[in-house]
Amino acid sequence: MTHATHRFTLLALAGWVLTPIVVLALRAVSLSWRYPQIMPMATASGGAFEALADPRLVAAAATSFWLALATGVLGTVLGFVTARLVTRASGRLQQLTWLGALFLVVAPPLASGVGLQVVMLSLGFGGTVLGVLLAHLVPATGYLTLFAAGILGSMQSGIEDEARTLGASRLQVWTRVLLPQLAPRFAESVVLGALISWGQLALTLLVGGGVVRTLPVELLSLVRSGNDQAGALAALVLSLPPLLGLGLLVRATRRTGAAL
């Protein structure tokens, strides 16, 4: 590929990806921005950014953050354990599991969420952060099981045996060989799980019953109320933490995503 087409590709890509983000950013800093103005007529002063310091929004951000972190960590543990268990099972069960895991990831939240709501309520977790966490774990574990299966499948199969014959105990194989080898993959897995939780809306609303407030829930409130300036601002804030996570992921793009 020539230099020129490469530059053209990057430019087109930047246009496609960045235009919506730029428009959100313009809206976020404009007090009013009506047709046919191309640029906002009045940019928001400090007052408009007070919305960011709104204790509700701050609390929602904290809830979102802890939920995402917990989903990432627990989803990673569950995903790797399940993948490990299942790779030892028979081919047919394996295949069913992969299809099932894929289904958990994509099942319409509006449809599966109703059931999750009943389950969480009967366990006494309705309207609690714990209940929402368990609900987020369902799609996250599905996805991370697929991810973990991809990782474990591509690992050298002989490495455990070799480590054993070199004198490592079963525990040492884990602590000194497998876990250190997997550590970067765990980090990626946690980020992926956190991303899944971070963007959840329907499951949060159904299981959290409106009581558990996360950033997407607050954002939906703002957009539904027609307050686009605050909505756009919240949307950008909502996008920042995942960006940091993505930075980590992109470094290892070649492995990530191979799960699916």
Next chain:
Amino acid sequence: MTRRNVAPLAAVLLIASPVIVGVAYTILAALGLRGAGASELTVRHVAAALGGWDTWRGVGWTLATAAVATAVAAAAAFTVALRVQQSPLGRLLAVLPLAVPHVAAALAALLLLSQSGWVSRLTHAAGLTPTPADFPALVYDRFGVSLVLAFAWKEFAYLVLTAVAVLGTLDRASDEVARTLGASARQVFWRITWPQLWRGTSPAVIAAFAFLIGQYEMPALLAPSTPTALPLLIYERSVDPNLLRRGEAYVVALLALTLCAGLIAAHGIWRRRLPGVTR
């Protein structure tokens, strides 16, 4: 069942149990045994929901928009992935939309593509569209243009991520061998690279497609009132002021679940018949 299957099966069931229970509840509610307005076993909801023209129209419309959006996203993602593989800047740009939540992406689409949106303002400034009404309807429109674009924008990033990962695992040597066996660069792409890229990414493409069928926030902000998108239909029925009709929501929800499960199963079967696919 063999002994080695017990532990894995139990683990899988445990993780899937909320969804299994959820589906069980949904079936009971669809049959009038659970949920608001529930009284006795009845097929009334099933008949009403499945006998309704608007349900099937919504199914068709949702499948069509999701399919077009997935196709657009996949085509763009493959093109970009093939070209930015080696460019860290390109890869970072391409995955940015992953960080933007669906509601935010829908809001951006609204700000950008509505008849008084930013693009319309640009064409106005260029003297092409004197009033908002002269700009084509891309939001709340029958063809779901803004919805398709917003869907595609979000899924694009996910598919680039997957495609770059798959391309990284491909054996470059086989491209060269194919060249010396007489294939032109174009033939190498269509006969060697593309089939392998497609089989590596097809589960992700199908997952994106199935996911879009159930996505609620974006149609809620961008879709037209008719045909009514499947998730909106579920929501609308589930909050119907007539309690006796809420059971229909569960029927439509089951329909959506079945569509997703069917897609995944069909894909699984298709994939098993491919040469060289072990799982």
Next chain:
Amino acid sequence: MNTPRGLVVTGAHVSFGARPGLHGVDLSVARGERVALLGPSGCGKTSLLRAVAGLQPLTSGAIAVDGTEVTGVLPEQRGIVYMHQSPSLFDHLSVIDNVGFPLEVRGTPRRQARERAAALLDRVQLARLAHRASDTLSGGQRHRVALARALAANPAVLLLDEPFAALDPELRAEVRETVLDLLGTAEWAPAVVVVTHDVDEAAAMAHRVAILLDGRLAQVASPEHLLNAPVSVAVARLLGLPNVLTGIRAADGRVSFALDRCDARGAVGQVAVVVRVNAVRFGPPGAGTPARVVSVQHRLAGTIVRVDVAGEQVTGIPAPGLSLAAGDRVGVLVDPGAVHVLDEALGGRDV
């Protein structure tokens, strides 16, 4: 003059960055001829092959196939097939479609391509696996499929890059037989270049062996000639010849070395003497130069004995019926006709 059939490489230069490249390689391989390319790792063997195949540009020089200049021609239009170390089968295609691939990309209708592919598979005794997925084959089977596929392209030139390196010895011999069998069939008769680092394999497969050292062809000759008369110590060492000894040439042109002396005109001073192993014979002490046995190895081809002669180690074979052990004293006799003198001093290399 007739245009030469086969491959002609003239003055090939390839440079890549900091590493040494190829410097003016000339090589011609006739149709039906097999040339083995032998050299230490990193000497540019693979680069030469890739450049010939068109997968890597030549800095200067020319490549001709069957008399037609192909320098700068796209790889798919050169009539040259390049086979990779590990057979790069297309795992998304079945075995038969792999073999039919070269025909299909040339526009042969699918049915015809399959018929031809089936015939080729039959020749490599894999007809029964035609519809298997290629990633379910064993290593040896993959090689044979790759070969059938290469031949389906009906190439004028076939380049094999360490084709059997990944196979275990037993399979290696079997696959090599298949390859020789197929290549020996006049119908295709491509010019073949085989890259290898195994001297025995080169000798077994090739009509001629080309030695590539530091980006230059040091010697191109038949295996026999090469083993008898390497042009330099470096070539002798590359070939793994065990008896490269120090000699001194006197003013009268007589060269004396640890075992014997011989006549070879040239400059006075240090020279290197190469003696073939089977020209060195160990008898009972008394006859020939006295030596002490260092080690004894029993091989398929016979017993090999290493002795110490005045501080230099020499390898040879015991006289018939003589059983030797380390520490035994022996006498060394040399066939004077098998002594080859090189006009260069032996480096101070450890033996």
Next chain:
Amino acid sequence: MHLFPRVGRGGLLRAAAAVVALALAGGACRENPRAASAQELAEGPWSTLVAQARGTTVIWRMWRGDPAINAYVDKWVAPRMQEQFGVEVQAVDSQGPEMVNTLVTEREARGGTAGTTSLLWINGETFAQLQQEHLLAGPWTMRLPNAALVDAASPIITRDFEQDPTGYESPWGMVQFALIYDVERTPNPPTTIPALAAWIRAHPGRFTHDQSFTGLTFLKGLMYGLGGGVERFQHGFDEARYVQGRDALFSWLQSVRPYFWREGTTYPPDVAAMHRLFANGEIDFTMSNNQNEVVTKVRQGILPPTSRAVLLDEGTIANAHYVGVPFNAPNPAGAMVLANFLLSPEAQLEKQRGEVWGDGTVLNVPALPEPWPARFADVATDAAALPYDVLAAHARPEVHPQYHTHLLDDWRRVMRADAR
């Protein structure tokens, strides 16, 4: 190698089965909802109840679609409740129909044990559904000390969609439907239904209504006007009268629909979308269930400063909103203290101020002790606000919720589904 070899054998399977069984069994026994605790509390002295509420948290489900309302609740009500009664107020988002589903699910899963929320903002058809499913606790409202201050003479307050709220929901505000226009774009807005039709025809593509609650209220108001006045629809649901009114409405809609925005092929999803279209000049009218929303939305910069409200001479629908306590409220005492506080003159006055919310009071203002009547009279009216007497003259009550239910269903089936 097994990571957790012992857990896997049967234990997990049993656990999974237990979860399934538990979840399904949860709703199996369907007992009568436990309405007792709010009711019991209502029998004791108020001071006991206030003491019981101290140090508790009340989770209040409400519509949170308006930043002005959110600010009133979060920044004015909540701190005062904390300060005066030691009750923490947490307002959470949930619209009426969703509350019904949540409560039904809670009952199915947990029976009569404590649910998640203690107070609900409801009215009209949600109240009807909650009563139908026996999801409200009561009666308790007559025990609120401030209940005596409510305007008992107003039919709009004492009847919620023709239902008697007595004891099961406590009023806390009153609103009236109004159209919103831009005085610069439309100096002479239509003020009757025929004039509106003429205006729509004269300005193709500049009018529409949304397909959610506000749009339906607009349609109901039209139905009263076109069907011979609200009186014909009062006193319970009557199928024949409904059909007559609906047909009159639909034929009117059919005649103007081709001149609607996008020729009536699609409708904005909600009132927020209406405001967006209006602010950007895509349409010339938006609407609101609250006559004062124009004031607050202009202040928030969502609507242009030249936006004004207008009523139709045929009358516009006014209704009161209420708070109720669910059958499974974990904290009924706190909820009742909050309901009582919402009825206090200071809370009602603050709420009525245009710059705060502009929500109408439900109190009988002239009967309030001094200085309250004067203070209510002093509430500065914004230039964009409609005078009280004009509002009162145009106010029409809500009718039986079945009209609402039927009209929504028929509108979706006939008018929305089939463009032209």
